[in-house]
Amino acid sequence: MNELPQQLVNGLLLGSMYGLVAIGYTMVYGIVQLINFAHGEIFMTGAFGALTVYAYVLPGGTSMWIALPLMLVGAIIVAVLVAVGAERFAYRPLRTAPRLAPLITAIGLSLALQQAVWAWYPEAKSARTFPTIPGGPFNIGNVTIQTGDIFLVVVAPLSMAFLAYFVMRTRTGRGMQATAQDPDTAKLMGVNTDRIIVIAFALGAAFAAIGGVAYGLKYGQIDFKMGFLLGLKAFTAAVLGGIGNIYGAALGGLVLGVAEALSTAYISDIPGMDKFGSQSWADVWAFVLLILVLLFRPQGLLGERVADRA
Amino acid sequence: MRQRSLIAITAALAAGALTLTACGSRDKGGNGSDSGSGGTTVTIGVDAPLTGDLSELGLGIKNSVDLAVNQANKKKYVDGVTFKIEAKDDQAQPSSGQANATAFVGDSNVYGVVGPLNSSVAQSMQKVFDDAKLVEVSPANTSPDLTQGPNWQTSKSRQYKSYFRTATTDAIQGPYAAQYVYNTAKLNKAFIIDDKKTYGAGLAATFTDEFKKLGGKVVGTEHINPDSKDYSAVATKVKNSGATVVYYGGEYPQAGPLSKQIKAAGANIPLVGGDGIYADDFLTLAGSAANGDLATSVGAPVETLASAKEFVANYKAAGYKEAYGAYGGYSYDSAWSIIEAVKKVVDDNNGKLPSDARAKITAAVQNVSFDGVTGKVSFDEYGDATNKQLTVYKVTSGAWKAATSGTYTPSS
Numbered sequence: 121m122n123e124l125p126q127q128l129v130n131g132l133l134l135g136s137m138y139g140l141v142a143i144g145y146t147m148v149y150g151i152v153q154l155i156n157f158a159h160g161e162i163f164m165t166g167a168f169g170a171l172t173v174y175a176y177v178l179p180g181g182t183s184m185w186i187a188l189p190l191m192l193v194g195a196i197i198v199a200v201l202v203a204v205g206a207e208r209f210a211y212r213p214l215r216t217a218p219r220l221a222p223l224i225t226a227i228g229l230s231l232a233l234q235q236a237v238w239a240w241y242p243e244a245k246s247a248r249t250f251p252t253i254p255g256g257p258f259n260i261g262n263v264t265i266q267t268g269d270i271f272l273v274v275v276a277p278l279s280m281a282f283l284a285y286f287v288m289r290t291r292t293g294r295g296m297q298a299t300a301q302d303p304d305t306a307k308l309m310g311v312n313t314d315r316i317i318v319i320a321f322a323l324g325a326a327f328a329a330i331g332g333v334a335y336g337l338k339y340g341q342i343d344f345k346m347g348f349l350l351g352l353k354a355f356t357a358a359v360l361g362g363i364g365n366i367y368g369a370a371l372g373g374l375v376l377g378v379a380e381a382l383s384t385a386y387i388s389d390i391p392g393m394d395k396f397g398s399q400s401w402a403d404v405w406a407f408v409l410l411i412l413v414l415l416f417r418p419q420g421l422l423g424e425r426v427a428d429r430a
Numbered sequence: 431m432r433q434r435s436l437i438a439i440t441a442a443l444a445a446g447a448l449t450l451t452a453c454g455s456r457d458k459g460g461n462g463s464d465s466g467s468g469g470t471t472v473t474i475g476v477d478a479p480l481t482g483d484l485s486e487l488g489l490g491i492k493n494s495v496d497l498a499v500n501q502a503n504k505k506k507y508v509d510g511v512t513f514k515i516e517a518k519d520d521q522a523q524p525s526s527g528q529a530n531a532t533a534f535v536g537d538s539n540v541y542g543v544v545g546p547l548n549s550s551v552a553q554s555m556q557k558v559f560d561d562a563k564l565v566e567v568s569p570a571n572t573s574p575d576l577t578q579g580p581n582w583q584t585s586k587s588r589q590y591k592s593y594f595r596t597a598t599t600d601a602i603q604g605p606y607a608a609q610y611v612y613n614t615a616k617l618n619k620a621f622i623i624d625d626k627k628t629y630g631a632g633l634a635a636t637f638t639d640e641f642k643k644l645g646g647k648v649v650g651t652e653h654i655n656p657d658s659k660d661y662s663a664v665a666t667k668v669k670n671s672g673a674t675v676v677y678y679g680g681e682y683p684q685a686g687p688l689s690k691q692i693k694a695a696g697a698n699i700p701l702v703g704g705d706g707i708y709a710d711d712f713l714t715l716a717g718s719a720a721n722g723d724l725a726t727s728v729g730a731p732v733e734t735l736a737s738a739k740e741f742v743a744n745y746k747a748a749g750y751k752e753a754y755g756a757y758g759g760y761s762y763d764s765a766w767s768i769i770e771a772v773k774k775v776v777d778d779n780n781g782k783l784p785s786d787a788r789a790k791i792t793a794a795v796q797n798v799s800f801d802g803v804t805g806k807v808s809f810d811e812y813g814d815a816t817n818k819q820l821t822v823y824k825v826t827s828g829a830w831k832a833a834t835s836g837t838y839t840p841s842s
Contacts, residue, residue, distance in 0.1 A: 123670045126695075130662040238481070245481045247683060249714055257694060266694050339659045339687055341715055343483070349657045384652075384663035398653035399664050400626055 125263045127385045128378060133269050135377020136276035137338070140331035141354035142361070142369035143283065144203075144324025150300040150364035151320045153219070154211060157226040159328060160351015161233035162203050166329030167250070167342040168241055169198025174251050184253050188271075188333075191251075195329035202233070203325030204318055212314075230351075237344040247343040250336030268337035279330055280370050283323070287366060292319060300364065353406075360410050362423025371421055379409050469510035470783055474499060474768055475534040477527060477545035477555070480519035483683035486711050488547055490755030491569055492517045495544045497741075497748055498765035508773040510781055516540065520551050527551035531558040540564065541783075541791050542768035544761055549573035550628040552593075560590040565792040567767055568595040569760035572603060572705065572728070573628045577812040586812065592792045594767070594813040596760040596804065598728040598820060600629070602838045603704050604636025606820045607677070607726045610834065611702055612644040615724075617675040621668045623652045623688070624679035633704045634679030641677075649673045654684060661688050665695035674699055681706035686715020693719035700724055708756045708823055708830065720825045724833070727756055729804040729819045731832040741803040763802035767809075771795040 141163050148156045173194030178187055210229050214222045237244055253267045265273065287293040298306040299316045307313050335350070336342045353376060361372025383405035388397025396404075413421060476495045478488035492515075499513040516537070518530040527546050534540045535558060542565045546552055549571045556576065559566045568576075576593065578586040582601065611617050620641055624634035631653075638648060650671040652664050661684075668676060669692070676692060678685050678701055685707040692701065700722045701707075708725040716723070733742060741762055745754050754761075771794035776783060784790055799808040805817045821835040 123666050126666045127663055130666060134660050134662070246483055246485045246711065247715065252717075257696075264694070264696055335659075340690065340717065341659070341687065345482075345657075346659070381663040385667055398651070399658070399661065400653040400655045402663070403655060 122262075123385060125261065127381045129263050129265065131378035131381030132374055133265075133272055133338070133377070134380065135357075135374035136272050136370075137331050137334050137373070138350070138354050138357045138376055139370040139373025140276060140279065140327050140334065141350060142357040142373050143327045143366055145355050145358040146361070146363050146366055146369040147296075147320045147324045149358070150366075151296065151303075152211070152215070152317055154222050155226065155355070156206075156211075156321075156324075157223070157351070157355075158206055158229040158233060159203075159324065160347030160349075160354070161230045162199050162206075162325050162347070163328035163332045163335075163350060163354075164342070164344065164347030165202045165233060165237065165332075166195040166199035166325070167332030167336050167346065168237060168244070169329065170195035170333045170336060171248060171250060171342060172198070184251060187251065188253070192330065192333055195333050196326045199325040199329035199332070200322045203321045203328075207318055207321040212317075230347075234344050234347070241344070244344050247341040250340055250342050252337060252340050266338070268340070271337050272334045275330055275334065279327060283327070283366055286323075292316070296320060356406065356410055360413055360420055362417075362420025365420070365422045368420055368422035375409075375421070376406055379406050469512055471512050471514060471539055472508075472541050472772055472783070473514050473516050473537065473539040474765060475530075475537075475540045475543035475545070476515055476517040477520050477530045477534070477543060477551075478517070478547045479522040480517065482521050484522050484547060484681060486709055486752065487570070487755050487757060488519075488522075489752040490758045491545065491547060491761040493748075493750040493752060494569075494741075494745070494754050494758040494761035495765040497745055497750075498762045498769065500748070501744065502766075502769045507769060508776055511772060511776060511783075513769065513772075520546055520548075522548050522551065524548075524551050524554035528554040528558060531555040535559065535562040535564055541772060541787055542567065542795075544569060544764045544768070546571070547757070548627075548629060549576060549632070552576050553628065556590045556593050560592045563592055563786075563789040563792055565592050565594070565768060565771070565788070565795050567764035567795065568593070568597065569764045570597050570705070570757045571595050571629075572597055572600045573632050574599045574601040575628075575632075577814050588812050590813075591796075594764075594795055594809050596763045596767070596802075596807060596815050596817075597705075597757070598815060598818050600632040600636050600704070602818055603726050603728065603820060604633045604638075604679075605640035605840070606838045607702055607704070607724075607822070608637050608640035608644060608646070609838075610724070610726070610822050611675055611677070612641060612646050614834065615675070615700075617700075618646045619649050619672060619674045620646055621650045621652070621671050621673035621676045622648055622679075623654060623664065623668075623676060625656045625681070625684055626653050627656070627680065629704075629706060630679035630681070632679070633706075634677060637677050637679070654680075654688070656680070656684050659687050661691045662695065664688070665691040665697070668692050668699075669695045669697040673697070676701045678703045678707065682709045682712035682715065686712045686720070689716040689723055690719040702726075705756050710753060710755075710830075713825065713828060713830070718828070721827065723825045725823045725830070727821055727823060729759065729817065729821065730835050731821050731823075734832070735803065735805065737801055737805070738803045759803035763804055763807045766800065766802060767795055767798045767807055770798045770800055774798075 144159045170191035173191045255267045258265045295311045357372035357376045361368030380402040384399045384402045388394045478491040520527040547570045552571045574582040624630040689701040702724040705727040708727040771791045774794045775790045822833045823830045824833040
């Protein structure tokens with residue numbers, strides 16, 4: 121049986137989740153040249169925010185069709201609060217400090233957030249079950265799409281379209297573009313750059329929160345460590361697509377997801393490569409791809425300018 | 431500038447506070463021998479993952495050792511000796527395990543350690559304990575290398591004189607599962623998956639060997655990344671391979687989602703694993719997809735053995751928050767093998783601990799023999815349990831039910 125269509129779908133679904141999280145990395149980097157390594161944990165707190173709404177706010181047995189939008193709101197509120205708080209108390213005081221200071225702060229913040237959830241969230245010391253959408257899987261030809269993935273299929277393109285509209289068409293969005301190009305001139309032209317930076321953090325966090333809910337629905341469980349590996353992958357996706365470019369983040373995510381799925385599926389079929397084809401090698405191939413892309417296009421797939429101020 | 435010095439002061443204060451707390455807890459351990467009812471205090475260390483993915487199994491181990499110690503104290507089993515436990519969290523990481531082992535060796539009140547859960551963690555601890563002649567009894571390690579050396583298939587040799595285990599090894603567990611799958615369940619096309627860890631890869635390898643020997647066909651192999659939760663690509667491969675059974679060498683945090691995603695991909699075939707997936711959390715993680723899945727576990731089902739009924743009743747009465755889990759009975763027996771050895775050493779020395787108590791206790795564990803929760807507890811020349819009982823469990827309407835129980839006999 122031909123498994124290519126199914127593997128492509130597997131990869132695209134995984135990739136759209138990477139893309140949702142990658143947007144936060146790329147927007148923050150584009151505007152303040154900070155690699156926010158705590159972003160994976162913001163994704164994680166978003167998922168726990170959604171779980172909180174489901175498990176502790178809503179009455180037991182609420183239908184998922186009612187619960188899901190509320191969970192999404194809860195996820196976004198928690199993630200945005202954490203991200204804005206991080207910006208205000210951890211990054212803003214260091215904005216004029218050397219580049220390495222906020223980077224180390226981000227790594228510290230990432231560990232602190234993980235441990236805070238581990239220590240204080242009820243029963244979060246091991247994985248917690250996340251509610252799933254009832255109903256069987258959907259079959260299109262010989263491609264199966266799980267119920268939990270429907271959320272990704274619908275929400276990922278919608279969020280991307282919203283973001284494109286916001287950045288290109290609204291006044292705030294243009295302010296963001298201006299700040300990304302040249303913060304000092306933007307300030308002289310009357311753009312409130314502090315506000316723009318907060319909005320970039322908040323927007324990135326909201327997308328990460330949507331990704332967090334998608335993760336919970338897809339795998340049926342969330343844990344305090346879930347943001348680490350996914351955050352790393354999303355960061356890779358952002359670099360692959362061209363860091364600073366929001367379309368690049370989405371494309372990079374999809375390319376990375378598909379690369380992982382296809383390398384798991386096919387590399388072991390190449391004669392002599394059976395040792396290097398299993399899923400545990402998928403990450404290696406993903407990074408080989410990243411290096412190849414960066415060799416020929418150092419600015420990433422859709423990157424327009426080389427990061428000159430990093 | 432002012433802000434920077436403020437940060438520096440805060441950091442210095444925080445570091446100071448941490449050091450102080452660390453000293454504080456060590457002092458408390460050091461004074462332990464003077465407290466109690468005028469006798470000696472013997473600390474039994476426990477090393478297990480108390481937090482993280484595997485904490486369900488780890489806390490079961492800790493509680494069971496705690497129960498053993500309380501029982502021994504209550505019965506005044508060893509005259510003049512009060513037992514207590516000191517539990518350390520290894521987070522299933524070899525590096526943490528080794529740090530814990532060093533700490534146990536440094537605490538002169540520790541005369542034996544129960545643990546760890548993971549074979550990979552045990553590898554990092556064995557030498558530390560052996561150098562100090564401190565006895566270590568694992569309730570759960572199944573990797574044959576730990577006792578019989580890396581070439582255990584051809585030439586067995588005892589690795590460390592201070593290492594024992596009450597659990598049976600992969601060398602038995604994998605083949606036992608293969609015999610059940612091929613002979614009893616009549617499934618002959620297997621897809622083998624492991625997590626590349628010492629435990630998982632070992633189990634998968636011994637299963638594969640026996641399964642092929644019996645005439646079964648391996649239609650595919652995969653190694654998954656335990657940090658990832660997305661196994662959809664692997665699940666699709668399983669479905670298209672035409673396998674009738676999946677064998678997974680690994681633990682429940684990955685096995686649960688894996689079972690779920692394989693069934694979701696449309697392959698309605700059972701997933702079979704070792705004692706690492708025999709946990710209630712597996713059922714939670716896999717949901718209804720778990721039905722029909724199989725797991726082998728060491729020993730007879732704890733609930734059915736007469737000697738175990740008392741353990742189960744006492745465990746319930748003690749009111750522990752967590753279940754005793756797959757290794758509860760083995761942990762209880764591991765703790766008791768140390769307690770028995772302490773009794774022997776103390777009795778031989780006129781009711782007192784000798785100065786070289788650690789070495790004497792290690793030697794005494796080698797010769798213990800008593801009826802434990804899991805059957806007869808004694809160790810062979812490699813430090814392995816002489817009890818080779820195994821049980822196959824099957825998920826039936828959302829719960830683990832014992833399917834068959836027996837001892838492994840190699841196929842000819």
